[in-house]
Amino acid sequence: MILAVPHEDDSDERRVALVPETVSRLAKSGVTVRIQRGAGAQAAFLDDAYEKAGATLVADLAELTRDADAVATVGRPSEALLATLEPGTVVVGFLHPLGDPEYVKRLAAAGVTAMAVELIPRITRAQSMDALSSQSNIAGYKAVLLAAAALPKFFPMLTTAAGTIPPAKALILGAGVAGLQAIATARRLGAVVSGYDVRAVVKEQVQSLGATFLEFDLGADAEASGGYAKELTPEQQERQRVWMVEQIGANDVVITTALVPGRRAPVLVSEDAVAAMKPGSVIVDLAAEAGGNCALTVPGETIVSPNGVTIIGTTNLAGTLPYHASQLYSRNLFALLSPMVKDGALVLDPEDEIVEGCCIVRDGNVLLGGSPS
Numbered sequence: 001m002i003l004a005v006p007h008e009d010d011s012d013e014r015r016v017a018l019v020p021e022t023v024s025r026l027a028k029s030g031v032t033v034r035i036q037r038g039a040g041a042q043a044a045f046l047d048d049a050y051e052k053a054g055a056t057l058v059a060d061l062a063e064l065t066r067d068a069d070a071v072a073t074v075g076r077p078s079e080a081l082l083a084t085l086e087p088g089t090v091v092v093g094f095l096h097p098l099g100d101p102e103y104v105k106r107l108a109a110a111g112v113t114a115m116a117v118e119l120i121p122r123i124t125r126a127q128s129m130d131a132l133s134s135q136s137n138i139a140g141y142k143a144v145l146l147a148a149a150a151l152p153k154f155f156p157m158l159t160t161a162a163g164t165i166p167p168a169k170a171l172i173l174g175a176g177v178a179g180l181q182a183i184a185t186a187r188r189l190g191a192v193v194s195g196y197d198v199r200a201v202v203k204e205q206v207q208s209l210g211a212t213f214l215e216f217d218l219g220a221d222a223e224a225s226g227g228y229a230k231e232l233t234p235e236q237q238e239r240q241r242v243w244m245v246e247q248i249g250a251n252d253v254v255i256t257t258a259l260v261p262g263r264r265a266p267v268l269v270s271e272d273a274v275a276a277m278k279p280g281s282v283i284v285d286l287a288a289e290a291g292g293n294c295a296l297t298v299p300g301e302t303i304v305s306p307n308g309v310t311i312i313g314t315t316n317l318a319g320t321l322p323y324h325a326s327q328l329y330s331r332n333l334f335a336l337l338s339p340m341v342k343d344g345a346l347v348l349d350p351e352d353e354i355v356e357g358c359c360i361v362r363d364g365n366v367l368l369g370g371s372p373s
């Protein structure tokens with residue numbers, strides 16, 4: 001079986017789908033890994049290390065994918081890459097299929113079989129494959145570092161000869177994987193941290209990290225099946241917005257991580273809330289890519305509001321820590337793909353819950369949601 005790893009198409013993407021450690025593990029399972037030259041360089045994985053791990057290094061894209069059974073990427077494969085693939089080749093990566101049926105149709109037109117890692121079901125057996133979690137964890141950590149660097153204040157309380165410095169106050173909105181890591185990181189830096197989520201079930205997790213859980217009565221727990229959040233009703237959203245203005249105004253740092261899969265991110269930080277914050281305060285919006293949790297966020301940019309609040313809308317925060325982001329993602333891919341390697345071939349069992357969940361195109365047929373459309 002041949003597994004090909006191209007250089008990522010997006011010039012801002014520093015991650016690579018497979019790292020040398022995984023290449024040698026795959027080689028032991030009889031998988032030949034081909035890596036496009038320089039694919040790991042921006043993540044600090046050089047061609048030499050891949051060669052030592054047993055990979056074949058290839059410069060040309062068509063040569064990379066010739067007779068390949070599978071292609072692993074971080075982001076969406078480029079049109080140029082798709083054009084080189086034989087029908088039936090398995091493509092695996094963050095394909096962002098939700099809300100973009102045109103793109104899914106393009107994958108189908110290429111005749112490939114496509115697995116979207118963000119749709120891997122969050123069942124116990126799939127925990128080691130959970131690429132959304134491994135990358136969110138990194139984003140939550142990095143968001144706090146960005147906030148600490150931008151804040152014109154210390155995070156920790158300091159007692160100095162020149163007097164005492166009070167600790168910074170940080171509010172984390174959304175306490176999923178990224179939010180919990182942000183809470184833990186902000187606590188380690190010494191801030192006084194509070195967390196909020198519509199899912200009441202996370203209260204204990206927030207408290208166990210030493211943060212206060214903010215409670216606002218929505219009328220009913222807003223958790224849907226599968227561990228994800230439901231969308232709130234317009235009335236619930238308005239009440240939440242007004243309450244939120246007060247909470248946000250009392251903090252130096254707000255890190256927002258609230259997402260509802262397949263939908264625009266909810267706006268939790270209104271213009272009024274930004275106006276209620278003190279000059280010099282910092283908002284890091286981890287939902288920038290999904291439209292933003294802050295009304296003023298500009299995806300991909302850092303702006304300063306008229307009252308002096310820095311709003312950081314950096315997208316792909318996981319990609320700014322490319323070494324460990326690639327390492328963890330690569331391990332996720334190994335956990336996903338290695339059980340499917342049988343007698344030197346990649347065998348996708350359509351009855352398997354994991355394959356059913358993440359396989360969006362099978363041999364050119366659209367299957368999004370597990371059923372043909």
Ligand SMILES: NC(=O)c1ccc[n+]([C@@H]2O[C@H](COP(=O)([O-])OP(=O)(O)OC[C@H]3O[C@@H](n4cnc5c(N)ncnc54)[C@H](O)[C@@H]3O)[C@@H](O)[C@H]2O)c1
Nearest residue numbers: 122123174175176177178197198199227229257258259266
């Ligand atoms: N294998 C597993 O069992 C597994 C793996 C990973 C995650 N999970 C569960 O799934 C949960 C969500 O994971 P995620 O981090 O990918 O979530 P996510 O990135 O989809 O969302 C981030 C958080 O935002 C919250 N949110 C959504 N709308 C909100 C609003 N209006 N106001 C405040 N908060 C809002 C969500 O409840 C969630 O906690 C995890 O906390 C965990 O419990 C389970």
